[in-house]
Amino acid sequence: xxxxxPAAPTLHLAQLNVATLRHPIDHPRIAPFVEMLDPxxxxxxxxxxxxxxxxxDGTDDATGLRPAGENxxxxxxxxxxxxxxxxxxxxxxxxxxxxxxxxxFERHVAAHLVLWWIPAGHVPTVGEALDRLADLRANGPSPRxxxxxxxxxxxxxxxxxx
Amino acid sequence: xxxIDAIAVLQDPVRRRLYEYVVAQxxxxxxxxxAEGVGVARTLAAHHLDRLxxxxxxxxxxxxxxxxxxxxxxxxxxxxxxxxxxxSVSLPGRxxxxxxxxxxxxxxxxxxxxxxxxxxxxxxxxxxxxxAPCAGLEEAMAVLAARGYEPHLEAAAPEGEGAGExxxxxxxxxxxxxxxxxxxxxxxxxxxxxxxxxLIGVGGPVRARMDARPGECCVVVExxxxxxx
Numbered sequence: 001x002x003x004x005x006p007a008a009p010t011l012h013l014a015q016l017n018v019a020t021l022r023h024p025i026d027h028p029r030i031a032p033f034v035e036m037l038d039p040x041x042x043x044x045x046x047x048x049x050x051x052x053x054x055x056x057d058g059t060d061d062a063t064g065l066r067p068a069g070e071n072x073x074x075x076x077x078x079x080x081x082x083x084x085x086x087x088x089x090x091x092x093x094x095x096x097x098x099x100x101x102x103x104x105f106e107r108h109v110a111a112h113l114v115l116w117w118i119p120a121g122h123v124p125t126v127g128e129a130l131d132r133l134a135d136l137r138a139n140g141p142s143p144r145x146x147x148x149x150x151x152x153x154x155x156x157x158x159x160x161x162x
Numbered sequence: 163x164x165x166i167d168a169i170a171v172l173q174d175p176v177r178r179r180l181y182e183y184v185v186a187q188x189x190x191x192x193x194x195x196x197a198e199g200v201g202v203a204r205t206l207a208a209h210h211l212d213r214l215x216x217x218x219x220x221x222x223x224x225x226x227x228x229x230x231x232x233x234x235x236x237x238x239x240x241x242x243x244x245x246x247x248x249x250s251v252s253l254p255g256r257x258x259x260x261x262x263x264x265x266x267x268x269x270x271x272x273x274x275x276x277x278x279x280x281x282x283x284x285x286x287x288x289x290x291x292x293x294a295p296c297a298g299l300e301e302a303m304a305v306l307a308a309r310g311y312e313p314h315l316e317a318a319a320p321e322g323e324g325a326g327e328x329x330x331x332x333x334x335x336x337x338x339x340x341x342x343x344x345x346x347x348x349x350x351x352x353x354x355x356x357x358x359x360x361l362i363g364v365g366g367p368v369r370a371r372m373d374a375r376p377g378e379c380c381v382v383v384e385x386x387x388x389x390x391x
Binding site for chain 1: 273275276345347348351352355372373374375376377380
């Protein structure tokens with residue numbers, strides 16, 4: 001954040017989703033998912049409204065990081081708007097990953113995706129992201145932590161101090 | 163305007179042809195172009211296009227064809243495109259959309275993707291009604307059009323001289339499951355792909371494949387890559 005920002009700072013949308021692998025990531029049944037990682041991540045990087053995604057040092061993705069459990073992979077990204085994130089998630093090559101999610105991931109009973117607003121320029125940490133997911137799971141959707149189906153506008157989140 | 167009144171506006175044959183012409187272009191269409199496309203006078207086309215916009219079936223806007231703005235840039239031309247809303251009439255009143263949303267929500271929560279896809283594929287096969295898969299893109303387009311997908315050919319890649327069916331993919335302007343697909347995308351788009359696979363037939367000269375992009379159906383139909391590449 002620079003000090004030269006005007007009174008109302010721009011807000012970006014942060015997104016975390018967690019997925020529990022049904023097999024180790026190097027298992028043949030997970031191979032089709034692993035094959036799609038590079039093209040889908042490249043599509044994200046060039047998608048309209050893409051800002052940032054979590055990448056493990058020395059790799060091109062975050063599948064090696066396991067902050068939420070040994071077999072749980074995390075996907076943490078930042079977007080300029082909810083529409084941009086929605087279009088990438090469901091109206092790009094990423095939809096094919098979503099369509100086949102039952103082949104590779106356990107079904108989650110608790111929420112596995114959380115959205116929240118951040119000041120533009122802020123880089124969310126994994127710990128912060130997992131806190132938002134825990135907030136959503138414990139308290140349901142709120143301006144602090146919400147989902148596509150129950151979203152809150154940036155202005156609403158800003159009015160309540162994010 | 164109530165749905166039944168909006169739909170009644172389409173009863174006039176000229177108006178109906180204008181509506182269908184604009185919708186089929188998949189972009190903003192000016193009055194002159196619409197009049198020429200349908201073969202009526204410009205003033206008549208303008209009258210009917212405005213009636214369609216009043217009924218909420220088309221959206222109208224203005225665009226300066228000169229590309230300039232401000233005073234002296236010339237009059238903006240009025241342009242029309244399909245309005246995003248949906249209209250439906252059921253007599254007597256029935257509400258299948260709520261039923262579809264509730265069933266989708268339950269299927270999503272229970273993780274019933276595989277069962278739903280199997281049912282969709284069987285339905286597609288039953289709708290196809292023949293044992294043979296679609297023989298080519300033209301036949302596939304006719305089948306898709308009959309199901310309301312509004313198919314159109316799009317050049318796949320600008321390589322070679324681009325002639326022949328192999329160079330094109332069929333994309334679809336309309337998603338017949340739009341409202342439910344927006345709420346449960348992986349579930350309903352997966353169902354849609356399975357339905358289309360059944361409808362087109364698997365193992366034939368054409369195939370359906372997921373290729374989602376904003377504002378269109380998530381599936382494309384293309385020639386199968388069966389004999390090398």
